[in-house]
Amino acid sequence: MSRPSSAMPFQDTPADTAAYANYKVIRRNGGVVAFEPNKIAVAMTKAFLAVEGGTGAASARVRDVVARLTEQVVQALLRRQPGGGTVHIEDIQDQVELALMRGGEHEVARAYVLYREARARERAEAAKLQPSEAPVLRMVLPNGQQVPLDQARLRTVVEEACANLGDAVSVSTILDATLRNLYDGVPEEEVFKSAILSARTLIERDPAYAYATARLLLDHIRREVLGEAVTHAEMTARYPEYFADYIKAGIEYELIDPKLGQFDLDVLGAALKPERDLNFQYLGLQILYDRYFIHKDERRIELPQAFWMRVAMGLAVNEIDREARAIEFYEVLSSFDFVSSTPTLFNAGTLRPQLSSCFLTTVSDDLDGIYDAIKENALLSKFSGGLGNDWTPVRALGAYIKGTNGKSQGVVPFLKVVNDTAVAVNQGGKRKGAVCAYLETWHLDIEEFLELRKNTGDDRRRTHDMNTANWIPDLFMERVMQNGEWTLFTPNEVPELHDLYGPAFREAYERYERMADEGLIKRFKRVSAVGLWRKMLTMLFETGHPWITFKDPCNLRSPQQHAGVVHSSNLCTEITLNTSDKETAVCNLGSINLVAHVDEDGINLDKLARTCRVAMRMLDNVIDINYYAINKARNSNLKHRPVGLGIMGFQDALLKLRIPYASDEAVEFADYSQEAVSYYAILGSSELARERGAYASYQGSLWSQGILPQDSIELLARARGDYLEIDRSSRLDWSQVREHIKAYGMRNSNCLAIAPTATISNIVGVSQSIEPTYQNLYVKSNLSGEFTVLNDYLVEDLKARGLWDEVMVHDLKYFDGSVMPIDRIPADLKPLYATAFEVDPKWLIEAAARRQKWIDQAQSLNLYFAQPSGKKLDETYQLAWLRGLKTTYYLRSLGATAAEKSTVNASTLNAVQAAPAEPAPKVCSILDPDCEACQ
Structure with a gap:
């Protein structure tokens, strides 16, 4: 949308008009008119002029403010229905009130509220004098026929959606809102779409509406897939017969692997559990509908339980008793106890089963190797893989090239090509192409590498769309601690360093430094270690990149030290596998839903053991079924068979157990829960x-030597000396696992990795990965649109104390989902519902350190800073290193999109008063020695 002209309150351009062509406004009399943003601006301008007058500077200010606020209103309305639709005039006026309040225009907002109330009274009085009949509504069927709106059918659908959700949801509220947004001649499809949108706006009132909305969407999906309206009650009989037809149609359409047709489809159809369709919340089901369900010519042919079974069948296709295994896999998937990663959900059971999540490559120092690596990136990205590239071997800017008697252009120009390749190859529109480049800290191009994501400078040497990460040796961190010097080299002159770590790296690095002093190395640069560390943290704060990852713990604790070197992590920093110019590492991921394995007594170990055993089998099966776009990936995966079992719902588990994230109890739970998952995953592999x-x-391997992940800490301790502070306690008896491995070995070189679970956690409706609560009420944006997310644990607590009402909703919106500033929230609840930016990042580090001792790979660990300072960043990332963490992920600071503060009831608009504005914190240069905030 183009920005409004300052000459008019809001001037529609032809492009704007076209953009609004799919949007209509329903007037109070039921009439339908075009959506015209300029009318919003005119009404708002009148309100301003009525309060402030219209001359001189006041008039100029009004034009600017109205233009800005009108755009906010329009964007808020369009976000709700990105594909077009209708909006009621009252909804528009609600958004105008909200924009005025959020903009600090309280007097104008008050006048606008009073005007609306006066007009409402006038209309009510007029209606008494001359009652009007309710307008007759007709809907248009797909064949063009007009029939009276079937309000009985609509009521049945809404009632079924609200069944068994208690008093929290209201059938009449959804129906009234739905009917208000209908008009004479409305297409049949829009009738039920209106019901979904009407229910969706109510999610902020109560989390139960998320289930009601999902069930309304489910009705839409059934009509699309089955070709007719079918109630949920009828699906018990319909699912089995539909399932066999669905598999046959999918094979005929060349969307499903013909091998799935060889299963006993009657047995599998009978195993489907339609009642599990009701376990989805709206966000999860909408994501599945938009991005995961198989479709033909934009028409979905897959229902939710068929989707889970298709994935299960795809993973069981090589099993001997494949029906039994498919049902076993289906049970853990459809119950949300375990969920495979997105590539597996996309592609299992299809003709191109690329099921792996992550690929790690090493780029060799020649043009053939460089462009082969870029080609591999494109092929892997095409089929839904996230990429991690090790660029350390490529010689630095200015290094001598013997073949041409010239000088190298360094790493950066090639990374620009990698960046553009990631944009061009976007996984068939399902996911954005994504890659992360890693470079070791001694590389002579490291300083320019740090600036790749800056918005200033030569854009030809910037990569705005790819991720970057520092691959930091322990020796560098020691030099930082000791305020020492650090030497940068070009890799073609120090070829050993790339493949060395621990004491061997130290010996070689110091030898090369001596050679540089003696003039035996031509290109090198001496810098202050602390100065380079400051620049790393400054760029991380300013651009979000490069991420901080640590080479030595990744290698010294790797079970596969005998087979190669870990040269980088992956796109999300949780995979640590060997790579070389001959091997591309592959990892297959899935996550345990931790909260589903927690009851009033804590972790249900029996259930967790069963889930881990099945999950490890599913992950191991991926390796043999998987489609490999390149041979280097296939050979590596079949040789080492690494998998990464992770967790999600950690924050939910804490809330269920009434444990605040920022507490010693949470750290202990992180330790014990990860020990339990690791215990059963490793045993399952054996x-x-x-x-x-x-x-x-x-x-x-370390496994063959009897060294488990927790034992490998000693290897790191020997290399680090005093620079390691890790708790080594244990609760479980590991003797059974050790004896089993001694007798039978391991099926998988690596078993554990905690991925971000950004999408699959949304599908099953739990908190992401190991993340703290982002906000207790916010609007989440993804490829499927924008969705209100409400912390249902908080709502239940507030209901129990009689505190959940519309004013509380307003308060949560106003304070961006934080309970801390709300006086009505009891003091004992505030620590429990502290949000990510209210939890000191040291607690995230401490919990992650306890998990890391049990994990043979790593964790996607985001760190949150409400008010970052150089000193705080320095302390936090040094703590991460001292605690033995292998990697960190994003640094997140305040500034994320807040919840859309839509008005629930105009009469309570003023229940939330504006807080006095606080001055923005001064942002200093990170670790500036002259800055008081850094000292």
Whole structure:
């Protein structure tokens, strides 16, 4: 949308008019008119002029303010229905009130509220004198026929959506809002779409509306898939017969692997559980509908339980008793106990089963190797893979090239090509192409590498769309601690450093430094270690990149030290696997829903053991079923068979157990829960080895030496000396696991990694990964649109104390989902519902450190800073290193999109008063020695 002209309150351009062509406004009399933003601006301008007058500077100010606020109103309305639709005039006026309040125009807002109330009274009086009949509504069927609106059918659909959700949801409220947004001649499809949108706006009132909205969407999906209206009650009979037809149609359309047609479809259809369709919340089901369900010519052919079974069948296709295994896999998926990663959900059971999540590559120092790596990126990204590239071997800017007797242009120009490739190859429109480039801290191009994401400078040497990460050796961190010097080299002159870590790296690095002093190395640069560290943190704060990851703990604790070197992590910093110019590492991911394994007694170990065992089998099956776009990935994956079992719903588990995130109890729970997951995952892999054999490169691994992840801490401690502070306690008896591995080995070289779970956690309706609560009420944006997310644990607590009402909703919106400034919230609840930016990042580090001792790979660990300072960043990232963390992920600071503060009831608009504005904190240069905030 173009910005409004300052000459008019809001001037529609032809482009704008076209953009609004799919939007209509329903007037109070039921009439339908075009959506014209300029009318909003005119009404708002009149309100301003009535309060402030219209001459001189006041008039100029009004034009600017009205233009800005009108755009806010229009954007808020369009976000609700990105594909077009109708909006009632009252909804528009609600948004105008909200924009005026949020803009600090309280007097104008008050006048506008009073005007609306006066007009409402006038209309009510007029209606008494001359009652009007309710308008007759007709809807247009797909064949063009007009029939009376079937309000009985509409009521039945809404009642079914609200069934068993208690008094929290109101059938009449949804119906009234739906009918208000209908008009004579409305297409049949828009009738039920209106019901979904009407229910969706009520989610902020109560989380139960998220389930009601999902069920209304489910009705729409059933009509699209089955070709007729079918109630949920009828699906018990319909699902089995539909399922066989669906598999046959999918094969005929060349969307589903013909091998799935060889299953006993009657047995599998009978195993489907229609009642689990009701477990979705709106956000999760909408994501599945938009991005995951198989479709033909934009028409979905897949219902939710068929989707889960299709994935299960795809993972069981090579099993001997494949029906039994498919049902076993279906049970853990459809119950939300475990969910495979997005590529597996996309592609399992299809003709191109690219099921792996992550690929790690090493780029060799020649043009063939560089462009082969870029080609590999494109092929892997095409089929839904996230990429991590190790660029350290590529010689630095100015380094000598013997073949041309010239000088190298360094790493940066090639990264620009990588960036543009990621944009061009976007995984068929399902996911944005994504890649992360890693560079070691001793590389002579490191300083320019740090600036790749800056918005200033030569844009030809910037990569605005890709991620970057520092691959930091322990020796550099020691030099930072000691305020020492650091030497930068070009890799073609120090070829050993790339493949060395620990004491061997130290010995070689110091030898190269001596050679530089003696003039035996031509290109090098001496810098202050602290100065380079400051620049790393400054760029991380200013641009979000490069991320901070640590080379030595990734290698010293790797089970596969005998088979190669870990040269980088992946796109999300949780995978730590060996790579070389001959091997592209692959990892297959899935996540345990932790909260589903927690009851009033804590973690249900029996259930967790069962889920982990099934999950490890599913992940191991991926390796053999998987489509590999390049041979280097296939050979590596079949040789080492790494998988990454993670967790999600950690914050939900804490809330269920009444444990604040910022507490010693949460750190202890992080320790115990990860120990339990790791125990059963590792045991599950060893049990698979008993059945299927150990992985090919098992001999010589840490596993084969009896060294488990928690034991490998000692290897890091020997190399680090005093620079390691890790708790090594344990609760479970690991003797059974050790004996099993000794007898049968391991099926998988790596078993554990905690991924971000950004999408799959939304699908099942739990908190992401190991993340703290982002906000207790906010609007989430993704490829499926914008969705209100409400913390249902908080709502239940407030209901129990009689505090959940419309004023509380307004308060949460106003304070961006924070309970801290709300006086009515009891003091004992505030620590429990502290949001991510209200939890000191040290608690995230401490919890992650406890998990890391049990994990053979790493964790996607975001760090949140409400008011970042150089000193705070320095302390936090040094703490991460001292606690033995392998990687960190995003640094997040305040400034994320707040909740759309839509008005619930005009009469309570003024229940939330504006807080006095606080001056913005001064942002200093990170670790500026002359800045008081940094000292």
